Amino acid sequence: MGLRKGQKELVEKYTGGYCAVPAIPGGGKTYSLTQWAAGIIEKGLHRPGKLLIVTYMNSAVNNFKQRISKELQLRGIRAGRAYSVSTIHGLCLQVIKEKPDLVIADQEFKVIDELSKVRLISSCIDEWRRHNEKSFMFFVDTENMSSGKLEQICKKWHEKLERVVNSAIGDFKLKGINAPAAEKLCSSITGNSLLKCCVQIYRIYDRKLKMAGFLDFDDMLFNAKRMLEEDKVLLEKYRKKYTFVCEDEAQDSNRIQNDILTLIAGGNLLRVGDSNQAICGTFTSSDFRLFKDFCENDNTVVYNITQSGRSSKDIIDFANHFVDYITDGHPVEKCRNSLIKQYIEPVGKDDPYANPRTMEYGVKAKVFSSWKEEAAAVVKQAIYTLKKNPDKTIAILAPALWQNSYIAGLLELKGIPFEQLDNTSSERNRAIRILGRVIDYISSPYNGEKLYEMLLECFIKRSGKNKTGMDEKKAGKQVKELKILEEYLSKCHVEKIIYPVGGQIDYDKIPDELLKCEIWEFFTEKIGLIKDFLEFPQTVVEKLVLYISEKLKFDKEERAVAQKVAGDVRYLMSQNPRWRLSDLAFELLSPKNTFNYFAGIVWELKGYEPKPGIITLCTYHKAKGLEWDAVFLTSLTYSDFPVNLSDKFIGEYWFLKPDYRNPNAIYKHELENKLTGEMVENYVLESKIETISEKARLLYVGITRAKEYLYLSGFHAHPGKRNEILPSKYLVELKKYIERAEARKRI
Amino acid sequence: MGLEGGIIKNIDNVQEVIDMPLKNTKIMITGAAGAGKSLLMLDRYIHMVERLGAPSESILVLLLNRTQSLKWRKKTILSGSGLICRTSYYGFVQSELRTYYPLLLKSCMDIGYRDIEPVFLNFESAQYLLAKVINKRREKEGLFEGVTSFSDRISIDLAANLVKAATSNIPYVEIGKRLYSALSQKDETRRRIYGDMDSVIASYRQKCMELGVFDFGMAVELYHNHLLQNQSYRQHLFNRFKHLIIDNLEECVPSQTDLVYFLIDKVYSCMISYNPEGGYGQSFGGNREYVEKRFSKKLDVLKLRGSRTCTPELFSFADKLYSSIFAAFKDTGTAQLLKTALDDSKTGPAEQHSMTRSIERNDPVELRSEMLEKIGERIYSLIVKDGYMPSDIAVLSTYADQVTEYVLERILKEKGYGIFNIGRKEKIVENPFSQALITLAQLCHPQYKIMPNSDHVRDLLIMVLKIDPVRSAIISGEICRQKPFAGFPKIDSPALVERTGYYNMEKYESIRAWIKEYREMDKPLLINEFFQRVFMEILLEENVNRDDILQAKKLIDSSKTFVDTVSRFNRNGSRDFLEMACHGIKGAESIFELQEKLTGDFVFLATPVSFLASGIESKVVILTSISSENWYPRSIRELTNPHVLTKTWDMGSAYTEELEEENRRKYLAVLMRNIIKRCGERLITFESDISSGGFENNGVLSEYFDGITGGYDGT
Incomplete structure (x- = not known):
C-alpha cells in the first residue's frame, strides 16, 4: 500500500524533534506509525536506545507490536528489542518498580x-x-x-x-x-x-x-512523574533507553502523562491524534487542548493526514455534515468548538484501497418508544443485515455496558453468534466463571442447585452440548432434559448420588423420566471427576484452583487466567484470613470481579479482528480505533447525548438538594476556588458544556466507525410524564439531513 | 584481591593441603564458586579427626546454614569421635549465651527476670511481636503514615534492621537516625517515619530485655558486648576450641568476621574458605568488604583455580556476563577491587567458546503460564532424552511460588518425577493434618473467640470421622451454626441422621463428648499440650501415617517455642499461636524432611539466593523469567538500607542513586557469576513478555544475556 498525503511526509521526513500528526478517522494512523517505526529501525536511527510507543489500551499495544514485528520481518530485520510498546500505566509501573523506596512503597506493592x-x-x-x-x-x-x-x-x-x-x-x-x-x-x-x-x-x-500495600493508577502517574523530575540519574537512564517517544491517541493525554512523555523524550517526541476524537475527559481528567497546544507549538512540525479510505462517500458526507452542524449550528454557542472544522477527504481514484461504494443510501435513523423496543428492532435489523450480507462485519454500539449485556441477551436467545468487547463480557470471563462454579459447589457440596449450575457451566456448555449449532428439535429435547435434571438435583440428597451407601446409586429413588434421558448418562460419567474435586486437599487453595483448571483441560488462555487467580488467591486469603471458599466463589462469580482486568489482557493478546457472521457488541468508547461494514449507534437519548442545557444529564441526581444535584461540578469548583482563589460564576453550567462537548465527540467517533452502513436510533419514552426520556436532539436533527440526502440519492 | 600479604600459592595438589600438620596451619583457601573449597575443608576435617587425632570437640566448624550443615553431617560420620561442634554463627551465639547465662547476667544489668532461662526468638516470632505493636500504633497513633506497605512487611524491615545493626555493632538507638541521615532526599514525612521506627524499636527492645527474651540481633549484641568481654568466658572459649574451620567467610556478617579474627591467634590451626567473587548475602548483612579489610595480610592464601563444577565454556561465560553487567560501572574504589577479583578469576580456563553447547536460550513466549509449561516439558526432555537425573536439574525462579511449583510438579508427576522447592517454607495451615489440629483447637477454645471456618471443620470431620466430603459438609454446617460459638451439637433429628448415616454417629458422639469434657475444664491446656493430648487421644488411633506424625511433632514444637516466648509478654500465647497460624505462620523445618528431600531424586526449585546458600551443585540450571525486573531488585527498601547499616558505611555521606545503581549492578553481577559457576553443564533460560500480574516484563538481565549470546534479536 502506498503512502497518502501526510503519511508520506511522516515516514520520509521525520527523524527527530517535535512532530505532530493530526489524523482524521480512518486515516491509517497505525499503518503510518508502523511504517515510520520500521523505517527508523531499518536505518538504525533508534540506536543506541530504542523506540517507545505509548498507547491507550492493551489491545492497541498488541496490535502495534504485531504489526511492527511483521513489517520488520518483511524487510528482513530481526530487531525484537529495538522498540517497546506500552500503555502509560505500564510505563509508569516500570518507572516506579525501579525505585519503590523513593515513594516509600514496599517492593511488592x-x-x-x-x-x-x-x-x-x-x-x-x-x-x-x-x-x-x-x-x-x-x-x-x-x-x-x-x-x-x-x-x-x-x-x-x-x-x-x-x-x-x-x-x-x-x-x-x-x-x-x-x-x-x-x-x-x-x-x-x-x-x-x-x-x-x-x-x-x-x-x-x-x-x-x-x-x-496498594498504589492506585493515579499514584502511579503522579509518582512516576515525580521520580523522573527529582531523580536525574533515573531520567537520564530513561532518556538513553528511549531515543524516540511516540504517543498514540494523543488527544486523550492528560497533563501528567504529557509531562512524563515530554521528560523521557528529551526532544524526540512524536504525537499522533485527532482532537475530534477526545472522549476520555470524564473518566481520566484528560485534556484534548494539550494536543492542540502541541500542534500549535512553534517547534513542532505538523503533518496532517486528511484522507481516509474507510467509509463510503455517503458516510463521509454525513460525518462532515455533523462537524458543520456542531461548529456552525450547535444550539449552545459555547459548544460549537467541541469539534474542530476538519473534514474527511476520500482517497484519490488511484488509491488501491478506495472508499467503498453502496447502491442504496447507507445511513438510516429511527426513534422508538422505549429502550426495549429499540433494542429489539436493532437486533432484528442486525440479524437481517447479517443474513443478507454474510460477508460483512457488524457492530452494535451502546453508551453503557448494561445495554451491551441486554442486547447480548437478545442475541443469545436468537442463537446469533456475537462477541462482547469488554473485560466483563461472559466470553472473556468464562474461565473465571467455571472456577467460580466449581469452587461454589465444593464449598456447599450438599447443595443440588449448585451442583447443577456447575454441571451446566463446566460440562454442558463446555462440551458444546448446549444449543448453539444444534438443530431446533435436538435443542428443544436438550432443554427439556436439562430441566428434568435440574428439578431432580435441586431436590435430591446429593450425597446419595455422589457417595451412595454401599457404592451403588439406588435407582429406585430416581424418576424413570430422568433415567431415560441422555443427560443422565452424561452426568453419571462426570461423578468421578466431581469426587476428585471434592477430595482434593483444600488447605492450599491456589493448588485447588490449578487442579480444577487441569482436570477441566483449560486451553492456553484459560490456564493463564487460572494461574493468575491462583496467584492472587494467596494474596486475597492472607489479607482476609476469614475468607472461605464460598467467598472466593462469590468473587469469581460476580460479573465484575478483580480478575476481569487480567482476563481482558489475556483475551486481548489474541487480538480482536472483526469477523463476518459474528456481531460485535461494545460501548462507544471501546469502539475507538475499530471499524465495521455496518454500525448501529443505539440509545441516542437526551441523557446519553445531551445537546441543550436543559437536557437531562447523567451526573445530576434528583434526590439531592437543588443546589447539590451535580456534586461533581460542585466539589471541582470548591477545589478550584481553594487552589486559585477564583470563583466561577456558573460552574454547573460550565460542567454541562463540557459534558455536551465530549458527548458530541463521542457521537462523532461512533459515526466514523462505519464503512458502508450506519444506523442511528434512540427512543422517546413515557411522553408527558415526570420520567419522560426524549431522544437526543442530534438524532432529531440528523434524521432530517438523512431524509434529504436519501431523497437526493434516490433521484 | 585485598586479602593477600602472606604467602600466596596456587594449589596444585589438594591432598597436600589436607595433610598439613595440626599445629601452625593457619590458611585461607580462596577460589570461585565450585572451585572445591568446601570439599577440601570437609576432607581436611575428616583427616584431622581420623588421622591426626584432633578431638572433634576441639574443632569449631562454622557453616552458613542448615543445608550446608546437613551436607557435612552426611559426609562426616566419623568413627568414634566425640562431640561435634558444627553449627551456624547464630547457632553458636545462642548456645554460648544459654550455657554461660549466669556469666552474662553478671555483666549485663539491663536484663530483667533474672531467675529464668533466656528465650530466643526466631525471626518469625520477633516479626510477629513487632507487627502487633506496629499495627496497633499505626491504627491508633498514625505511625508510619505515608508508607505504602503492610504492617507485617514493615515489621520484617524493622526486625532485619535490628539484626544488621547488631552484627555491625551499631547501637540500636541510632538505626532510624542513621538511615535518615543517609537519605539523599530528606523531607518531613521521612524524618517522621524514621523517628517512628526508632520509637517502635526502642520500646520493643526494652520490653524484650526486661523479659529475658532475645532476638537474633540482641543475642549477637549480648554475646559480643558482654559475654565475650568476660575474662573467664574467654578462658573457657580458648580452652575448648583449638582449631577453626570456617566456610564462606565472604558471606559472613561483620560480628562473625570479628569473632573469627579474634579466635585465629588463639587456636593451633585454622582453615578458612573465601570466595573473592562472592557477596550475594549482603541483604542478610553479609559484608565482604569488611572481611577484606579485616583479613588483609592476616593469613597465608592458597588458591584453588578454575571450577570443579562447571565447564570451561560456562566458567568463561560467567565472567563475561559479570563484566558486561559491570561495564557501565565507573566508580574507581570498588571497581578496582572488583577488577582485581575479576583478574583472579581469569586464572581459570577462558578459551573462546561457542555459546550453543552449554547455553540454551529460549525465545520469549507471551504468557508466563506458557513459559512454565515449556519449562516443565524441557525438564522432562532433559531427563528422558539427555539422560540427566532429576536431581541434576535446578530451576531458579525469583519467587519460587506455588504456581511455578504446581505447574512443574504436575508435568513431572505425570512422568513419575518429583520436585522439591527449597526456596519456600510451608505454612502450618497448608498441611491438612496440621490444619485439622488447629481447627479442633479453635472448637475447643471458644474463649479465644477465633471462630473456625466451616470449610476447615468439614476437613476435620473428613479426617477424624473418615466420612465423605458431602456428609461432612452437612455436619460442619450444623456445627458452625451453633450459638454463641461453634460446637458439636447433638444430632437427634431423624432427617439429619438419615442424611449423615447411622454408622458415623458413634464416632461423632465420642468426639463430641471429648470436646465437651475439654471445654468444661477449669483451665485450658497450653496449646502445645493440647495438641499433644489430641494427638495421643484422638488421632493416634486412626491409622496415622509417618508424615502426619512428623507434622504433629512439628506443630507441637513450633507452638511450644512460640508459647514460651509470647507468654512472657503477658499475652496469651496459646490464643496468639492460633491467630498467627491462621495468618499463615510457617512451620518449623524438620531436619529429617530436609535431608530426605536433599538426598532424594528431585528436581530442585529455588530462588537464586536459596540455591547459592544451599551449596547445591547442579548439572543443569534453568533460569526462569529472565526478562523480569525481579532479577534486578533494589538493594535498598523503603525502610532499610543494608549498606548504611554496616561498619563500612561512611557516616555523614549520602546514599545517592549513583551508589544504589552501582550496588544493584554489583549484586546482579555477583549473583549471576556465582550461579553460573555452580552450573555444571548447561544453562537454559526462559522468558515471557507478560508477567504474572499482566504487565510487560522489562528487566535488564535478558538484555545482558543478549549482549553476549547475540540473543534472539540480533541488533
Whole structure:
C-alpha cells in the first residue's frame, strides 16, 4: 500500500524533534506509525536506545507490536528489542518498580484495580459515616420523603458518593496533593462542604490503601512523574533507553502523562491524534487542548493526514455534515468548538484501497418508544443485515455496558453468534466463571442447585452440548432434559448420588423420566471427576484452583487466567484470613470481579479482528480505533447525548438538594476556588458544556466507525410524564439531513 | 584481591593441603564458586579427626546454614569421635549465651527476670511481636503514615534492621537516625517515619530485655558486648576450641568476621574458605568488604583455580556476563577491587567458546503460564532424552511460588518425577493434618473467640470421622451454626441422621463428648499440650501415617517455642499461636524432611539466593523469567538500607542513586557469576513478555544475556 498525503511526509521526513500528526478517522494512523517505526529501525536511527510507543489500551499495544514485528520481518530485520510498546500505566509501573523506596512503597506493592478501588472507597465511606452521618445526610433532599424511600435514597447516595469521591481523589492526586496536604488545604472550610467530606474520606482511603500495600493508577502517574523530575540519574537512564517517544491517541493525554512523555523524550517526541476524537475527559481528567497546544507549538512540525479510505462517500458526507452542524449550528454557542472544522477527504481514484461504494443510501435513523423496543428492532435489523450480507462485519454500539449485556441477551436467545468487547463480557470471563462454579459447589457440596449450575457451566456448555449449532428439535429435547435434571438435583440428597451407601446409586429413588434421558448418562460419567474435586486437599487453595483448571483441560488462555487467580488467591486469603471458599466463589462469580482486568489482557493478546457472521457488541468508547461494514449507534437519548442545557444529564441526581444535584461540578469548583482563589460564576453550567462537548465527540467517533452502513436510533419514552426520556436532539436533527440526502440519492 | 600479604600459592595438589600438620596451619583457601573449597575443608576435617587425632570437640566448624550443615553431617560420620561442634554463627551465639547465662547476667544489668532461662526468638516470632505493636500504633497513633506497605512487611524491615545493626555493632538507638541521615532526599514525612521506627524499636527492645527474651540481633549484641568481654568466658572459649574451620567467610556478617579474627591467634590451626567473587548475602548483612579489610595480610592464601563444577565454556561465560553487567560501572574504589577479583578469576580456563553447547536460550513466549509449561516439558526432555537425573536439574525462579511449583510438579508427576522447592517454607495451615489440629483447637477454645471456618471443620470431620466430603459438609454446617460459638451439637433429628448415616454417629458422639469434657475444664491446656493430648487421644488411633506424625511433632514444637516466648509478654500465647497460624505462620523445618528431600531424586526449585546458600551443585540450571525486573531488585527498601547499616558505611555521606545503581549492578553481577559457576553443564533460560500480574516484563538481565549470546534479536 502506498503512502497518502501526510503519511508520506511522516515516514520520509521525520527523524527527530517535535512532530505532530493530526489524523482524521480512518486515516491509517497505525499503518503510518508502523511504517515510520520500521523505517527508523531499518536505518538504525533508534540506536543506541530504542523506540517507545505509548498507547491507550492493551489491545492497541498488541496490535502495534504485531504489526511492527511483521513489517520488520518483511524487510528482513530481526530487531525484537529495538522498540517497546506500552500503555502509560505500564510505563509508569516500570518507572516506579525501579525505585519503590523513593515513594516509600514496599517492593511488592500492588496496583489496585478499578473495581477493588471502588469497593475500598465504599468501605471508607462506611467508616466515615459512622462519625459523620449528619454531613452525609445534609445533601439529601429529604422533604416529603417516607422513611422507606429515605433508606433507598441513602443507599443510592452512598453509591453516587463513591463516584464523586473517586473522581475527587483522582483530581487531588493528579495535582500532587496528598491526603494530609488536602486536609490542610481544606482545614479552613466551615459549614457543609462536599469538598470537605471528600477530603475526610480521602484521608481514610489513603491510610487503608497504604496499609494494604496498594498504589492506585493515579499514584502511579503522579509518582512516576515525580521520580523522573527529582531523580536525574533515573531520567537520564530513561532518556538513553528511549531515543524516540511516540504517543498514540494523543488527544486523550492528560497533563501528567504529557509531562512524563515530554521528560523521557528529551526532544524526540512524536504525537499522533485527532482532537475530534477526545472522549476520555470524564473518566481520566484528560485534556484534548494539550494536543492542540502541541500542534500549535512553534517547534513542532505538523503533518496532517486528511484522507481516509474507510467509509463510503455517503458516510463521509454525513460525518462532515455533523462537524458543520456542531461548529456552525450547535444550539449552545459555547459548544460549537467541541469539534474542530476538519473534514474527511476520500482517497484519490488511484488509491488501491478506495472508499467503498453502496447502491442504496447507507445511513438510516429511527426513534422508538422505549429502550426495549429499540433494542429489539436493532437486533432484528442486525440479524437481517447479517443474513443478507454474510460477508460483512457488524457492530452494535451502546453508551453503557448494561445495554451491551441486554442486547447480548437478545442475541443469545436468537442463537446469533456475537462477541462482547469488554473485560466483563461472559466470553472473556468464562474461565473465571467455571472456577467460580466449581469452587461454589465444593464449598456447599450438599447443595443440588449448585451442583447443577456447575454441571451446566463446566460440562454442558463446555462440551458444546448446549444449543448453539444444534438443530431446533435436538435443542428443544436438550432443554427439556436439562430441566428434568435440574428439578431432580435441586431436590435430591446429593450425597446419595455422589457417595451412595454401599457404592451403588439406588435407582429406585430416581424418576424413570430422568433415567431415560441422555443427560443422565452424561452426568453419571462426570461423578468421578466431581469426587476428585471434592477430595482434593483444600488447605492450599491456589493448588485447588490449578487442579480444577487441569482436570477441566483449560486451553492456553484459560490456564493463564487460572494461574493468575491462583496467584492472587494467596494474596486475597492472607489479607482476609476469614475468607472461605464460598467467598472466593462469590468473587469469581460476580460479573465484575478483580480478575476481569487480567482476563481482558489475556483475551486481548489474541487480538480482536472483526469477523463476518459474528456481531460485535461494545460501548462507544471501546469502539475507538475499530471499524465495521455496518454500525448501529443505539440509545441516542437526551441523557446519553445531551445537546441543550436543559437536557437531562447523567451526573445530576434528583434526590439531592437543588443546589447539590451535580456534586461533581460542585466539589471541582470548591477545589478550584481553594487552589486559585477564583470563583466561577456558573460552574454547573460550565460542567454541562463540557459534558455536551465530549458527548458530541463521542457521537462523532461512533459515526466514523462505519464503512458502508450506519444506523442511528434512540427512543422517546413515557411522553408527558415526570420520567419522560426524549431522544437526543442530534438524532432529531440528523434524521432530517438523512431524509434529504436519501431523497437526493434516490433521484 | 585485598586479602593477600602472606604467602600466596596456587594449589596444585589438594591432598597436600589436607595433610598439613595440626599445629601452625593457619590458611585461607580462596577460589570461585565450585572451585572445591568446601570439599577440601570437609576432607581436611575428616583427616584431622581420623588421622591426626584432633578431638572433634576441639574443632569449631562454622557453616552458613542448615543445608550446608546437613551436607557435612552426611559426609562426616566419623568413627568414634566425640562431640561435634558444627553449627551456624547464630547457632553458636545462642548456645554460648544459654550455657554461660549466669556469666552474662553478671555483666549485663539491663536484663530483667533474672531467675529464668533466656528465650530466643526466631525471626518469625520477633516479626510477629513487632507487627502487633506496629499495627496497633499505626491504627491508633498514625505511625508510619505515608508508607505504602503492610504492617507485617514493615515489621520484617524493622526486625532485619535490628539484626544488621547488631552484627555491625551499631547501637540500636541510632538505626532510624542513621538511615535518615543517609537519605539523599530528606523531607518531613521521612524524618517522621524514621523517628517512628526508632520509637517502635526502642520500646520493643526494652520490653524484650526486661523479659529475658532475645532476638537474633540482641543475642549477637549480648554475646559480643558482654559475654565475650568476660575474662573467664574467654578462658573457657580458648580452652575448648583449638582449631577453626570456617566456610564462606565472604558471606559472613561483620560480628562473625570479628569473632573469627579474634579466635585465629588463639587456636593451633585454622582453615578458612573465601570466595573473592562472592557477596550475594549482603541483604542478610553479609559484608565482604569488611572481611577484606579485616583479613588483609592476616593469613597465608592458597588458591584453588578454575571450577570443579562447571565447564570451561560456562566458567568463561560467567565472567563475561559479570563484566558486561559491570561495564557501565565507573566508580574507581570498588571497581578496582572488583577488577582485581575479576583478574583472579581469569586464572581459570577462558578459551573462546561457542555459546550453543552449554547455553540454551529460549525465545520469549507471551504468557508466563506458557513459559512454565515449556519449562516443565524441557525438564522432562532433559531427563528422558539427555539422560540427566532429576536431581541434576535446578530451576531458579525469583519467587519460587506455588504456581511455578504446581505447574512443574504436575508435568513431572505425570512422568513419575518429583520436585522439591527449597526456596519456600510451608505454612502450618497448608498441611491438612496440621490444619485439622488447629481447627479442633479453635472448637475447643471458644474463649479465644477465633471462630473456625466451616470449610476447615468439614476437613476435620473428613479426617477424624473418615466420612465423605458431602456428609461432612452437612455436619460442619450444623456445627458452625451453633450459638454463641461453634460446637458439636447433638444430632437427634431423624432427617439429619438419615442424611449423615447411622454408622458415623458413634464416632461423632465420642468426639463430641471429648470436646465437651475439654471445654468444661477449669483451665485450658497450653496449646502445645493440647495438641499433644489430641494427638495421643484422638488421632493416634486412626491409622496415622509417618508424615502426619512428623507434622504433629512439628506443630507441637513450633507452638511450644512460640508459647514460651509470647507468654512472657503477658499475652496469651496459646490464643496468639492460633491467630498467627491462621495468618499463615510457617512451620518449623524438620531436619529429617530436609535431608530426605536433599538426598532424594528431585528436581530442585529455588530462588537464586536459596540455591547459592544451599551449596547445591547442579548439572543443569534453568533460569526462569529472565526478562523480569525481579532479577534486578533494589538493594535498598523503603525502610532499610543494608549498606548504611554496616561498619563500612561512611557516616555523614549520602546514599545517592549513583551508589544504589552501582550496588544493584554489583549484586546482579555477583549473583549471576556465582550461579553460573555452580552450573555444571548447561544453562537454559526462559522468558515471557507478560508477567504474572499482566504487565510487560522489562528487566535488564535478558538484555545482558543478549549482549553476549547475540540473543534472539540480533541488533
